[in-house]
Amino acid sequence: MTDRIWDLKAETMPRQEKNRLQFSRLRETVERVASQVPFYRQLFAEKEIDSSKIRSLEDTIALPFTSKEDLQNHYPFDMLAVPLEEVVRIHSSSGTKGKVTPVGYTKRDIDTWAENVARIVVAAGVNAQDLVQVSFSYGLFTGGLGLHYGLERVGSAVIPVASGNTPRQLLVMQDLGSTVLVSTPSYALYLAEAVAQQGVKNKLQLRRGLFGAEPWSEGVRKKIEEGFGLQAYDNYGLSEIMGPGVSGECQERNGLHLNEDHFLPEIIDPQSGEPLDYGEEGELVLTTLTKEAFPLIRYRTRDITRLYPDPCPCGRTTVRMARVAGRSDDMLIIRGVNIYPSQVEHVLTQIPGVEPHYQLVVSRDGSLDALEVQVEVQAPAEEHEIWSKRIEEKLRGVLGLRTRVTILETGSLPRSEGKAKRVVDQR
Numbered sequence: 001m002t003d004r005i006w007d008l009k010a011e012t013m014p015r016q017e018k019n020r021l022q023f024s025r026l027r028e029t030v031e032r033v034a035s036q037v038p039f040y041r042q043l044f045a046e047k048e049i050d051s052s053k054i055r056s057l058e059d060t061i062a063l064p065f066t067s068k069e070d071l072q073n074h075y076p077f078d079m080l081a082v083p084l085e086e087v088v089r090i091h092s093s094s095g096t097k098g099k100v101t102p103v104g105y106t107k108r109d110i111d112t113w114a115e116n117v118a119r120i121v122v123a124a125g126v127n128a129q130d131l132v133q134v135s136f137s138y139g140l141f142t143g144g145l146g147l148h149y150g151l152e153r154v155g156s157a158v159i160p161v162a163s164g165n166t167p168r169q170l171l172v173m174q175d176l177g178s179t180v181l182v183s184t185p186s187y188a189l190y191l192a193e194a195v196a197q198q199g200v201k202n203k204l205q206l207r208r209g210l211f212g213a214e215p216w217s218e219g220v221r222k223k224i225e226e227g228f229g230l231q232a233y234d235n236y237g238l239s240e241i242m243g244p245g246v247s248g249e250c251q252e253r254n255g256l257h258l259n260e261d262h263f264l265p266e267i268i269d270p271q272s273g274e275p276l277d278y279g280e281e282g283e284l285v286l287t288t289l290t291k292e293a294f295p296l297i298r299y300r301t302r303d304i305t306r307l308y309p310d311p312c313p314c315g316r317t318t319v320r321m322a323r324v325a326g327r328s329d330d331m332l333i334i335r336g337v338n339i340y341p342s343q344v345e346h347v348l349t350q351i352p353g354v355e356p357h358y359q360l361v362v363s364r365d366g367s368l369d370a371l372e373v374q375v376e377v378q379a380p381a382e383e384h385e386i387w388s389k390r391i392e393e394k395l396r397g398v399l400g401l402r403t404r405v406t407i408l409e410t411g412s413l414p415r416s417e418g419k420a421k422r423v424v425d426q427r
């Protein structure tokens with residue numbers, strides 16, 4: 001069965017036609033930032049770049065990268081390509097380290113955003129009949145309002161519960177009969193746990209869930225699906241580029257369709273900055289093609305993924321990205337093994353009896369880094385030792401990683417209502 005497709009023309013456009021569209025939008029963007037954003041004007045002058053040098057899409061690689069540091073150095077509004085009076089909304093990135101990065105939107109940007117989100121929610125099977133419980137926070141974070149506008153555009157009834165207040169979430173879910181849940185995967189796990197504790201799974205109408213804003217493994221997908229009896233879909237985005245709506249899974253759940261007519265993707269080697277081929281794992285770099293207020297050229301997302309250009313059985317021709325393994329800055333190097341927290345999560349969630357609640361504590365052991373995995377298991381204290389050995393062996397077998405596993409009782413680790421903090425760095 002083919003999915004319903006929100007924007008048939010854009011999402012099924014033949015590649016050649018799409019490349020032509022991307023190229024003309026890229027040139028326009030380069031011209032616009034060169035004339036409107038002093039940062040780019042100066043950078044292009046230094047590197048002797050102007051739009052006449054962009055003769056094909058391949059010439060994108062001649063353009064300089066933009067980094068998070070560039071945005072921080074032009075805090076708060078120097079990267080805007082329009083006067084502040086044309087800005088109608090400001091969001092910001094999470095800013096876990098240092099200052100937040102404010103991002104502006106014009107009226108048209110807000111409209112484009114809603115269209116992009118509409119595409120990904122329809123790809124995940126949501127329609128006008130759905131009652132959608134949005135359990136993302138509403139505020140500077142782009143998750144709440146971003147999903148909200150896209151869902152309204154599709155015609156769903158949006159319930160803006162926002163994050164937190166778990167008892168109320170469960171009440172709304174049951175009494176209003178929410179059919180779709182939207183949240184971070186870690187909050188969904190927390191909610192699923194509360195559903196199990198109250199024994200109300202059979203009172204729920206949920207059929208689908210859209211989860212994103214942080215890395216999550218297939219194991220967690222399974223736990224969430226079992227916990228609510230729904231089908232879970234991944235969606236990806238980042239505030240600097242727009243927010244949610246950059247890419248999302250269709251019914252095939254085999255990669256996230258990227259809205260390429262608005263965002264030009266590349267994969268690069270995070271160390272050398274050299275471009276990598278389709279299928280190769282590296283850092284995602286995005287150039288906005290239609291943003292008015294906050295256009296970015298070759299923005300380094302730090303997110304590690306791959307791109308697949310082959311058409312999808314769903315009928316969409318947009319390039320698909322693999323689920324994000326993690327951020328290059330979250331990669332741990334433990335005794336020579338490079339590892340993302342989501343890989344540890346994947347192994348843990350494959351072991352029956354182990355709960356999907358864990359934390360990784362990284363410390364220094366002499367000149368080497370050491371990893372302690374704290375994980376919850378439903379087992380009496382006298383069995384913790386056996387469990388710890390069993391999990392250590394499993395991690396070593398699958399990931400080649402030597403760790404110390406500490407077993408905790410169910411409910412010991414903090415639960416997250418937004419993005420989970422999985423790594424505690426004691427170095």
Ligand code: DLL
Nearest residue numbers: 093094143212213214215235236237238239244324
């Ligand atoms: O998290 C935007 C968003 C909201 C996406 C709701 C999806 C749903 P930021 O707060 O700026 O924006 O954080 C962006 O979160 O660079 C990734 O590292 C991570 N991230 C977002 N979605 C995913 C995902 C929003 N599906 C940063 N899988 C990004 C893995 C994700 N990581």
